Structure formats: structure tokens, C-alpha cells
Amino acid sequence: MLGVASYLVFFLCVVLVLCILTMGLNLQWGFTGLFNAGVAGFYAIGGYTHAILTAAPNPQLMGNYGLPWLVGIIAAMLVTALAATLIGLITIRLRGDYLAIATFGIGIMIQLVSLNLESWTGASQGITRIPKPLATWFDAPLSYNLFYLVFMVAVVALVYWALERILSSPWGRVLRAIREDEAAASSLGKSPLSYRLQSFVLGSTLMGLAGALYVTFIGFVSPFDFLPILTFQVWAMLIVGGSGNNRGAMIGALVVWGIWAASGVAVSKWVPPSHAAQGAAIQVILIGLTLVLMLLYKPRGLIGERSVVSRHLVW
């Protein structure tokens, strides 16, 4: 019973991290129409920045400064924002599918750096001993995870509230206007490039935050936490839940990660270890099919975007 409970707590903590990632993507794709195929890359920048700054000193690695947790979180967001600004300045004026190709490449580049820059990232060995805030207050891992779950609920609620606020503000309306009709928006004097860049950077910053919160929870970071498949899973979450709707994004994160975890359990139960590769393939095929079928038969997702009509419009 305790095993199930502690697994559930672990599962929910991961889902909440994914909620932040998916909401970040939702800002970019759902509200602005920007195709970001490098989600895992921005997530990794946040995770690694936090790890390098806060991990306990290790003579084999540069970095590992053992700085306070909060410094790591803030720096993770700042560094991700800076990286997103640089990347955005180069790529944001590209038309849709070229942006997809470019961000896809950036995701791969970031993974290459994490695999090859051994003196900073520990390559495939990763970085260990990343501190957990307030860990001394708790005596058992389960009670700490429960605390972290409550903390994550608060963070997700805060992110959700803030996003809903800015999206219903004039700024958010401009984003949707650009998504629907770029020419019309610019004829009203709004600079599409500038707004798209803002949305791209803000969304990526949330991904960086998610990365830092994830490595805090796991206490360890390696390139295998940020495989390209993760980008795809986050998209599946957004499409399944309903892009353009933050509650949809969160439901999607829960549903898709639920499918992933449940199929993982089923595979480990019924597929012999000698066929582990095939078992993992089944999991990926399931997620791929979910996305394609969703696009074909329920393109709005489980709960799609609410259609908002101006109250000044006379019917």
C-alpha cells in the first residue's frame, strides 16, 4: 500500500513538472502559433544551469558551486531566457516549418553539448548530489516527496494564474491576433516579430523553470533526462489536452504521462527483459498513435480553446 502511495506521489510530482512544460509550449504554440521543436533543449538548459550552480562540490567537475537553491532556480530561468532570446533573434522571423526545423536542430545541439562538455556536465555520468531545499526538516523520503508535491501544486497554480492573467490582458489578445492574422495585427501597429519573440522567450523560460524543478526533485541530472522524445511527449500532451487552453494543457500532461507510465508498467510486466528494446518501442508507438489519431479525429483536444467574442460586438 505504502509502495503504491509513494509511487503515486512521485508520479504526480513528475506530472506537475510536465504541466509547467506544457503550459510553456501552450504559450508558444497554442496562443502564438510558434512551432517549438526544441522543448527538451530549453528544459535541459534550466536543469543543467540549476545543477551546475547548486550541486555539492565535486573535484572532477567545473561548476558545482553549492549555491543556495533559490539562486539556482532564478539563474536557471534567467539563463534559459537569455538562450531563448539569442535563439529567437536568429530564428523567429523564419516561416512556420523552417522555425520547426531550426528549433529541432537547437534541441539536438543542446543535447550534444550536454553529452560532450564533460568538464561541466559530467557527460553521460551526469551531475549528482543536487540539494533538495528544506530536506533536513523531513526524516523519510516519502514525507519529503509529499512536501514537494504540495510545493509543486503551489508553483503550478501560480504559473497557471499568472498565465491566465497575462493572456486575458491586451498583451495576450495581441498574441492571438498575430496567430490568427499576422497582416491584420501589424496593420493595427503591433509588431509581430517583437510579440512572437516575447512569447517565445517567456514560454522557454517556463521550460527552464520546469527543468530546474525536475532536477531538484530527482537530485541528479544526465543527458538521458532530456532525450528528443520528451519534446514529442510534451506536444502530445498539449494536443491531447487541447492547445490554446491552459487547463487542457494540464489535463493533457496527466493523461499522456499516465498512458506512458501505465504502458511502461504493462511492458515491464509482460515483455521479457530480453526484449526490453521492443517493449520501449511499443510505448513510443502508443504515444505516436495517440498524437496522430487525436489530430485526425479530435483536433481540438479534450478541452479545446474557448471561443471568446468581444462583448462590444453586436449580434
Place this chain on the structure above:
Amino acid sequence: MILQALTDGVFTGAIVSLGAIGLSLTLQIMRFANFAHAEFMTIGAYLALAVVTFIGPGTPTMGLSFGWQLLLAALLASVLAGAMSWWLDLLVFRPLRRSGAASLVLVFAAFGAALVLRHILVLIWGHDSYFYTRELQLGVMILPGMRVLPDQVFILALTVLLVIVLHLYLTFHRTGIAMRAMAESPTLAQVCGIRVDSVVRTTWLISGFMAAMAGVFSGLTPQLHPELGSNLLLSVFAAAIFGGVGSLPGAVIGGLLVGIAENLFLLVANPGYKPAMPFLLLLGVLWLRPQGLLGEKSS
């Protein structure tokens, strides 16, 4: 060293070119970035492996590491891969187009399809590496400091042949001309009575065929694995965009340049960063000349 890197670059570039041709065609005619394209390289390679398992790679002839059997396998695999790429359009992309989905939604779907296809191959063959043939090939010194494998020369010659045939097809054949018309302006093409369905079908058949050819010969130098295609995806995109989308000579020149750049890069940099090279090239092109080397500026 540099001479050898240039030579190797031309030969890997030939394979990249073959992959880039189909991608360039679909980018131009279907108007979306088909991330599933690279999987048809892998599918082609494995289909040929299936054929080779039955009939064998053939006895090595004329210094090559394989006989006519592998060529037959490559041909069968490529035709089948072409058909499969058309079926994927019928199953996924056409319904999406008909429902009026934006082109970026097709990109999402292509990513999903790519994952499904690649992992079906993993399901059947696992993650192990396979070889068509165990023949060992020795490089032939043709200039001081420049060795080539007979297989590489063959691949380059085959690429040139395929490109010439395709060029003639696009220039003189009715469907080929219709394809170019669709690429220019789909609406105008329809007004002129071009049968869109048959153009779309031909486009997918050619694109899958060329991709599979690239896959088979990539698997020949030296091995097959499930990431064979997806590892080449960025190179192929870079080549297609570098040369100018929709331009056949552009795709070939783009492919050769990407191949050469990758091999020169290995001389000066950590090989771990090799996959980044085509991407950096791509960024540079998108920044400096978005229409590509031989592409025309769209109005």
C-alpha cells in the same frame, strides 16, 4: 588529410543528396516540412535487408562488395517504400488536408508518424546493427593521400544516374511538368485541369523511392540501425534548404556541400559535435539566403 576529407565528403554527400531530393519535392509541392521523410530511408534499408536475407547480397563483382542481388533488393525496397510513403499520405496527411488543417498541423502529424514508423522497425529488428554483406573492402589509392572504395564510386555514379533520369522526367514527362506546375501555384495548376491526386501520388512515390535508395546505400557503408535515417534528417533538411527548395540541381549541390562540410568539420572539431554541423550550415543559410543557393525568391 584535407584531400581525403573532401573525397569522403563527396561520397557521403551523394547519399545526402538522394535523401534531399525527395524532401525538397515534398517541401515544394506538398508545402510542409515532412519530418517523416528520413524514416523512409530507414524503411528502405530494412526492406532491402529482408530481401537480401532471402536471396543473399550476391557475389562481389568488379571490386564491389556486392552483386546484382543487392541492386535488385534496393530496387524492390525503393518501389515498396515509395508506395508506403504514398499510403502514409492517404492515411494521415490527405485527411488532414481535407479537414483544412494548417500546414504546421501536418508537421506535428509527420513527427508522430516518424516515431511510429521508426519504432515499428525496432519492434521487428531490435536495436542491433545489421550488415548486408561481410565482404571487406580495401580502399584504392587514386591520388597520393586520396583513397576511395569501389562501393563509394558506384553510389556516386548511381546518384548521378538517378538525378539525370528524374531531371528528364520533370522536364519532359506530362506528370513531371504537372508537378512543377503544382509547385509554382496549386490553384493555377488546378484551373488548368491538372489532376491534383495523380500529381500528389507521383510526388510521394518519387520521394519515398529516392529516400529508400539513399537508405540502402547508407546501410552499405557500413551498417544498418534503426536511427540510420533519423540521424541523417538534419543533413537532409540542410541540403534541401541549402540548395533551394524545389530545385533538383540545388538539392544535389546542397547534399554534396553538406557532406563535404561535415567531413572537413571532423578535421578540426570534436567528433561528438558532428551532428551539429549540418544544423549550423542550415542556420547560416536561413539567415543569409532563405531561398537557398538555386532557389527563387517567392513573392
